[in-house]
Amino acid sequence: MSEQNFNSLANLSPFELKDKLIAAASSDTERLMLNAGRGNPNFLATLPRRAFLTLGEFAIRESERSYSFLDSGFGGLPERDGIVQRFEAFAAHQDHGEGVTFLRSTISYVKDRLGLDRDAFLYEMVGAFLGCTYPTPPRMLSHTEEIVKAYLIQEMFGPLKSDGEFSIFATEGGTAAMTYIFQSLAVNALIQPGDKIAMATPIFSPYLEIPVLAEYGLDIVDIRMDRTADWQLPDEEIAKLLDPAIKVFCLVNPSNPPSSKLSDAVLDKLAELVSAQRPDLIIVTDDVYGTFADDFVSLFAKCPRNTLCVYSFSKFFGATGWRLGAIALHHENIIDELIAAQTETEKSATDARYVTLTSEPRKLAFIDRLVADSRAVALNHTAGLSGPQQLQMALFALNALMDRLDRYKDAAKQLIRRRYQTLYRNIGVTADYQPNDVNYYSLIDLQEISKELYGAQFQAWFIEQDIGTAFLFRLAEETGVVLLPGKGFEVVDTSARVSLANLTGFQYEAIGKATRRVIDEYYESFTATQR
Structure with missing residues (x-):
C-alpha cells in the first residue's frame, strides 16, 4: 500500500482499521495470523458457568411440576414456596459436582452475608434462567x-x-x-x-x-x-x-x-x-x-x-x-x-x-x-x-x-503479566513493572524502543518518517501480526496497542520477535541513508 493510501486511513477508528490489517495479515494463507488487536480474552471463569447449567436443570424440573399431567413437553411458572427444600432434594441426587456445590454455597452466602431470603433468591434465579416472565423491575432484578x-x-x-x-x-x-x-x-x-x-x-x-x-x-x-x-x-x-x-x-x-x-x-x-x-x-x-x-x-x-x-x-x-x-x-x-x-x-x-x-x-x-x-x-x-x-x-x-483466597483473580493477573514479560523480552528490551501497571494491554512505544535499541539518531529518523500506520501494515503483511495504532486512542508517540489477553505465551513470543524484525528492517533503511 502506498504512503498516500496510508494517509487516507489516518482518520479511521482503530477498530475499523483492524479489518484492513487482518486482510493484509491473511494474504499469506500458509502462515498463521496472530491478531492481538482486540482485547477479547482467551480465558474464562468455568465455575459460574457450571452453576448456570446445573441451575438450568433444576429450573426445568421446577417448571415441569406445574403441567406434568399434560405429558407434552409443557411447563409452567415455578413456585416459590419450598423451593430451597426442593433444590436440596435435587442436589442430593446429583453427582455432587462443582456446579451443585457452588449453588448450595450461594444459597448459604446470600443469607449469611447479604441478608437475603433464600427462597426469594432461588425463586428469582430459577425464573431468570427460564426467561418466562418480563424482568421486573426493568432496571434490574x-x-x-x-x-x-x-x-x-x-x-x-x-x-x-x-x-x-x-x-x-x-x-x-x-x-x-x-x-x-x-x-x-x-x-x-x-x-x-x-x-x-x-x-x-x-x-x-x-x-x-x-x-x-x-x-x-x-x-x-x-x-x-x-x-x-x-x-x-x-x-x-x-x-x-x-x-x-x-x-x-x-x-x-x-x-x-x-x-x-x-x-x-x-x-x-x-x-x-x-x-x-x-x-x-x-x-x-x-x-x-x-x-x-x-x-x-x-x-x-x-x-x-x-x-x-x-x-x-x-x-x-x-x-x-x-x-x-x-x-x-x-x-x-x-x-x-x-x-x-x-x-x-x-x-x-x-x-x-x-x-x-x-x-x-x-x-x-x-x-x-x-x-x-x-x-x-x-x-x-x-x-x-x-x-x-x-x-x-x-x-x-x-x-x-465467595472466592476468599482470590484464586481466580490471582491466576488471571499472573497470566497476563507473564505474557507482558514474554512480549518485551522477545522484542529485546526491558519491561519494568510499575505498581500501577495492569498489563491487560500494552502500548508498544515504537519511538522509545527504537531509541533503546539503536540510539537517538535512529529515533529521530523514525519519528520524522511518520511511519506508524505503515509499520502496522508492514508487520501484518510480512509476519501476520495484527496490532492497533496508538494514534486512534489519542496517543502522541508512534505506538501500537497489543492485547495481552487473547493469545498464548508462545504467540506473544512470536509477536515480540516479529515486531523486532520490522524495527530491524527500518534500521537497515536508516543506516542506508547515512552512507
Whole structure:
C-alpha cells in the first residue's frame, strides 16, 4: 500500500482499521495470523458457568411440576414456596459436582452475608434462567442488584467504606452503558452542542468518537496522562477541569490502552478538586479493568456524589459474548441535583418526555431516566437485560464474592503479566513493572524502543518518517501480526496497542520477535541513508 493510501486511513477508528490489517495479515494463507488487536480474552471463569447449567436443570424440573399431567413437553411458572427444600432434594441426587456445590454455597452466602431470603433468591434465579416472565423491575432484578452491588463494593472501593446507597442498571455490556449515558445526558439537557467534555487520554477510542457525533456536538478537552510518569495525570492537566465550561469528565481506569490504574495520590487530587472547586462536574468512570489491578480504588468510591460508574463483566470473566454490563449511581448525586435546578423550560421539555411513566416526571431519578431512554421511553416496561443474562451476571459476581483466597483473580493477573514479560523480552528490551501497571494491554512505544535499541539518531529518523500506520501494515503483511495504532486512542508517540489477553505465551513470543524484525528492517533503511 502506498504512503498516500496510508494517509487516507489516518482518520479511521482503530477498530475499523483492524479489518484492513487482518486482510493484509491473511494474504499469506500458509502462515498463521496472530491478531492481538482486540482485547477479547482467551480465558474464562468455568465455575459460574457450571452453576448456570446445573441451575438450568433444576429450573426445568421446577417448571415441569406445574403441567406434568399434560405429558407434552409443557411447563409452567415455578413456585416459590419450598423451593430451597426442593433444590436440596435435587442436589442430593446429583453427582455432587462443582456446579451443585457452588449453588448450595450461594444459597448459604446470600443469607449469611447479604441478608437475603433464600427462597426469594432461588425463586428469582430459577425464573431468570427460564426467561418466562418480563424482568421486573426493568432496571434490574432485585436480588441480582444486591449481589452485583456487593461485588462492586468489594472490587471498586478497596479499603474505603461504602454506605451501599447506590442503584444499578444492568445493561447489554459496557458499550450499551456508554450509549445510554450519552443519550440520557443529552435528552435531559445536561450536555448540549458546543459544551465541553473532558477525556483522560489515551482512552478507548469510542469515548473520543461518540461526543463529536452530530447529535451531541461536544468539544473534547484532552486531560493527558504522562507516559514518563507511568501514565498518571499531572497537576497541570487536572487543573484543566477547573474550566466551568467542562460539563462531563470521562476516564477509563485502569486506562485503555496504557493499562495503568490511577494512583491514590491522583485520585485524591481529583476528589479534592471536585469537592472544593467543581462540585457541579459529572464524572463517568469506566472501570472494566479494575479487577486486574492490585489494590484498586475507583473514582466512584472517591467521588460518590459526582460519579457514574460503568462496569463490564466481559473481560475478567471471559464473557464478551454474554454482553453483561452495569451502570451504578449513588442515590445522592449531582446529576439529579442539576436536573432539579434546571429552568422551567427545560423541566417542561422532560415532563413531556417522561409523563407516560409517572404523574410526577420531575421526581424521576436519572438512573430511571436511563432505563426509559434505553427503550425510547415508550417501551420502558420492556427495558433492561434479559433474565438469563442477569442470572449469569449474578453467578459471576457470587463467584468473586465467595472466592476468599482470590484464586481466580490471582491466576488471571499472573497470566497476563507473564505474557507482558514474554512480549518485551522477545522484542529485546526491558519491561519494568510499575505498581500501577495492569498489563491487560500494552502500548508498544515504537519511538522509545527504537531509541533503546539503536540510539537517538535512529529515533529521530523514525519519528520524522511518520511511519506508524505503515509499520502496522508492514508487520501484518510480512509476519501476520495484527496490532492497533496508538494514534486512534489519542496517543502522541508512534505506538501500537497489543492485547495481552487473547493469545498464548508462545504467540506473544512470536509477536515480540516479529515486531523486532520490522524495527530491524527500518534500521537497515536508516543506516542506508547515512552512507
